[in-house]
Amino acid sequence: MIRKAKALWQGTGKEGNGRLSSDSGVLAETPYSFKTRFENEKGTNPEELIAAAHAGCFTMALAFGLQGAGLTPTELQTEAAVTLEPDGKGFKISKSALTLRGKVPNCDEATFARLAGEAENNCPVSKVLNATITLDAKLIQ
Template sequence: MKFTRKANANWQGTGMEGTGKISTQSTTLDNAQLSFKTRFADGVGTNPEELIAAAHSGCFTMQLSFLLNEGGYTADDLNTEATVTFEDGTITLIHLELKGKVPSISAEEFQTIASKAKEICPISKLLNTTITLTVTLVN
């Protein structure tokens, strides 16, 4: 399977005082605000690191669902929080915090399948940083 997706960013002004907008092909983001404040302080809008966290948590969780299905399991609930650490101009770490409710699976097997999902998720393979994973199986 091959496909492409697009997003567009526009920036006007200086890095610190300028403003930008970002839009996605699906229009889920439609001229969402970007600014120095939304990236490095508190502000209304989004930022590249938040978008990476969203992409990574979504990709990993979907990949995990496929792998669980291959193993004969169907999740009742999978919830992944991705935390992106930005330090001195570099993304130094992404931590995935997974909580899942999957009937009839052992904690060990859930951990094994989740670890495989972390390794083969296309976004994980794209990123050049340390990726850690904590797994909690909820009954």
């Protein structure tokens, strides 16, 4: 399976701007720029997209893990907070902090924590990130 996305950039790094598009059409000429990345202007940025990918991938991996254990979640909510920090003359993504809250009938804390940890280790996005990944998982009754 191969998934594709495209970036078009025009202008300098600080004054220029770009647009991101994905083959699925979910991203269609979505704006990004220095201001959307570093100054909170409306639009997206690579770190936000990585955070969305990590949250989505991890949560789906956990849903499969719970299913394999004979459990059906009523809700899994994950936030991924991706940290971008200076690195020499550039930047690096140093961390992705996952915060998970889940409602899973008939599941105990220990099983939930174990399955969440396995999902964090086995989700493809976790495997591709060269960053520290933390997980704060809580089962909500």
